[in-house]
Amino acid sequence: MTVRQWMASDPVVVDPTVEVHEARATMQRNGIRHLPVVRDGVLIGIVSDRDVRIDAGSLEACGSIEGVKDVSGHGREVSSVMATSVHHIGPDASVGDAARVMMSRHISAVPVVEDGRLVGIITTTDCLLAALTADPDLGSGAGSRAP
Known part of the structure; x- marks a missing residue:
């Protein structure tokens, strides 16, 4: 099985100049946790939901309206929080290769x-879905425990 068979084609992407709060809203609207950052179709970074999240500790520590803006990502570009050392794979690689890269x-x-x-x-x-499809025994016990 190849990556091409299982990847999400035409993924939702963001430009590096988009503000962090807009990237967070895009992820929430599309139900995704990873947002590739591209410029002119070329991958230059990636942002995860962890990169754009607002946590209670950050809000408590900000102490002012200006601090809240900074924590919420207003006025801050995605380029300031994206990972720039992005590991990528080709579409003809195996799903196993993709899993090994992730692991x-x-x-x-x-x-x-x-x-x-x-x-x-x-x-x-x-x-995981590819593995379940390839090996019916993996899917046969889904949701149940052996006695």
Whole structure:
């Protein structure tokens, strides 16, 4: 099985100049946890839901309206929080290769790049679904425990 068969094609992306709060809203609106950052179709970074989250501790520590704006991502570009060392994979690689990249790098999504352009994204969930499809025994006990 290849990455091409399981990746999300034409992924939702964001420009590096978009403000952090807008990226967070895009992720929430689309029900996604990873947002590739592209410029002119070329992958330059990736943002995860953890990169754009607002937690209670951050809000408590901000102490002012200006601090709240900073924590919420108003006036701050995605380029300031994105990971720039992005591990990617080609669409013709195996799903197993994608899973190994994610496991070795402790990440849960890998952008898919072909001819220098972003063409998709594959996640740990996609890899699990591929494994369940490939091996019916994996799916037969889903949701149940052996006695």
